[in-house]
Amino acid sequence: MTAEAVLDARGIGKRFPGVVALSEVDLTLPPGEVHALVGENGAGKSTLIKVLTGVYAPDSGELSYRGSPVRFSRPLDAQEAGISTVYQEINLVPLMSVASNLFLGREPRNRFGLLDFRAMNTAAAKLLESYGVHVDVTRPLRTLGAGVRQMVAVARAAASHARVVILDEPTSSLEPREVDTLFEIINRVRAEGAAVLYVSHRLDELYRICDTVTVLRDGRKVHNGPLKELSRLQLVALMLGRDLEQIQREGTTKFDSAPAEALETPVLAARGLTSQHRLHGVDVTVRPGEIVGLGGLLGAGRSETVRAIAGSLPVDSGAVTVAGKPVRSGSVAAAMRAGVVMLPEDRKSDGVLPDLSVRENIVLAALPRLSAGGLVSRRRQDAIVDTFMKRLRIKASSPDQKVGELSGGNQQKVLLARLLCREPKVLLLDEPTRGIDVGAKAEVQALVGELAAEGLGVVLISSEFEEVVEGSDSIVVLREGRVVAELRGADVTEQKLIAALADGGGHG
């Protein structure tokens, strides 16, 4: 078995101050197979990938690549050997063009050895087109949405004819249609005989694309084998380390909220939001206790809508009122004072403060509320932090660990905790469960449901149709910055949503 494996890791161990991230982990990647790597947030998946690709040096263990022992001391070595990786946090250069990001380090050159931009742009456009992404490749990457950026990262890795392709949560910002494209690519890569290592918290994706699976729990390998032999429930049980009955009993919690009274004053009313090129008169109404989903494809204007409501996107016209009171537009501070909080799409650039501790990240925003006469009770802080860390299962060595050191999913949980402890009136959630494991996802959904029941208004965006449909009381469907349909009550189904996306019809 070892002889034929492309990549074979034995007894990998890696510790960080205060945590054992990996201990005695084995992983074998045979050619022509898609191998799933699963586990809870903080289980060690990303760390394992970084050890395999030379970002971190392992403390113990051996790595062999195509039959001979290797030690990659930096990502470049792994890449040159034929291992392409898409890391969890999209790692591209925001200021540079899409084409440059695709070709950095292997740009086409003309016969004088100078960069051939025309060839590069043509090749980039062609490459992305084959992925169903149509963008002007000369634009700086930062002007594009998270979905496109993720596709660019994938295209970059898959384009380089690798023997091993490693994808760490490549679909967290992708729409179903883009996921399909990605899977086509993975199938192609597999058919060419490459080994693929695939990380995702979306179980149905795993079952669609993966052949075998390795389950990590608390840095240890707890299972390895063909995926087909495991039921979903068994897989979840392995990941969480709980027995089957317990999970069955708990069921899969859903966003769950009291139906709204149509007569109540809306807690949030946005009217005619218009922003050049992006939004054209969008209306959104949320009543207390209601969860309103925003439906739409990439580029439909969903993130822009919530950002306009939160004041972080300047609007040309339109008005927002919270609980009947008008809110000054274009000001994040004003929106916050009115009780509007937003979970941004991109947690890396406008989310967590990586150098501050978990405690600070959670309570900083709530300080005014927690302080009495300018003094902040440490005990009350600790109580709040403790509650959220438990409820959301934030995995950190202590509340004083730097957030930047947490796993991707745990950073997302910290962000959520920070918003929730501010006791907002309106919660704008842009992909709230991105990168969060199944256990915690149910918990987040339950928590949001509870808050809604207490009268909070929620606007929800999710690239998973299922999550929008299950979580929302009503859905506002957007296309090209316009509201094309509104689904309520019995109409909130996946079929109706897809139909509305398709023809923009419905009820107007």
Place this chain on the structure above:
Amino acid sequence: MTAVTEKTAVVAADKGMTKREWIAGLVQRRGSLVVLALIVIVSTVAFDSFATVDNARNIAMQSSFLAIVALGMTFVIISGGIDLSVGSVYALGGVLAALGIQWGSLTGILLPLVVCGGIGMLNGALVAYGRLAPFIVTLATLLGARGLLLAITDEGSNTRVMPRDALLTQLGQGTLLGVGYPVWIAVVLFAVGAVMLQRTRFGHSVLAIGGSVEAARLMGLPVARRTMWLYTGSGLLAGLAGALAAAYSASGVTIVGVGFELDAIAAVVIGGTLLTGGAGTVGGTLAGVLLLMVIQNVINQIGTLSSHYQSVVSGAFLAAVVAIQAYLSRAHLGRERGT
């Protein structure tokens, strides 16, 4: 259903930039050039002695030394670093040239290049492999090079004079088509630098490193090696500029170059390079250098103004540019991502 299956992933691409963003981008990139042109026009009208061949020659010569130093600084700053040592290294280069020339012109030019390049390489190694902050590392070599300078000149008491007829001295003082060699050298270096930054993999990777070191490393770019060469280049160029300046004045003077690094940084930033790295142009730096030098020249022309006002005006410019950069990057945030 058809619309969903159709390729609808067209994002932001077709949404052109707004006029305001377009103007903002232009100000960032070409602002220094426009201001330079304005000052030149106004000064030409206001002072008879400004738009003369002699004065232009004078400005060009004065600019060439700073320009060569600022060229290396441009690359370093674009990569997200800073090189504070160039002022001391510049002075050291001059003294070493004057020292080395006693064994011939070749030694006179090689000695400063080797030593100054070596100091640059030390900077680079400490930053790239030692993972130390560039600010601290180059501050240390700023002090170190100054110390070395004083040591080899007996506390600066002996100023070495370079023989007038030596080849190296001629390189500083001679002219081609009425323009001094140092100016030609600077022009050639800038042309090469511009091509390197914009049209080579090297330059591209420097932009990437400055844009995001983490991403560059994960993309498999040779970050450490690049970084080391950047600082080496900066040291080399500072040494070269120092040697040329010494040749021009036919003497190696120890007191030059104090605060020169700040002029270089100012020129780079005024030229539109982001102090945070990731974007900038070599041409912008040239405009920045000329702007500083023209302002200095104009203040001298006015005569009644103390030359200290030069710093005041340069400082005001710098503040304005940095403020505009900050404003622009905030304006950009507004139009960041699509859904």
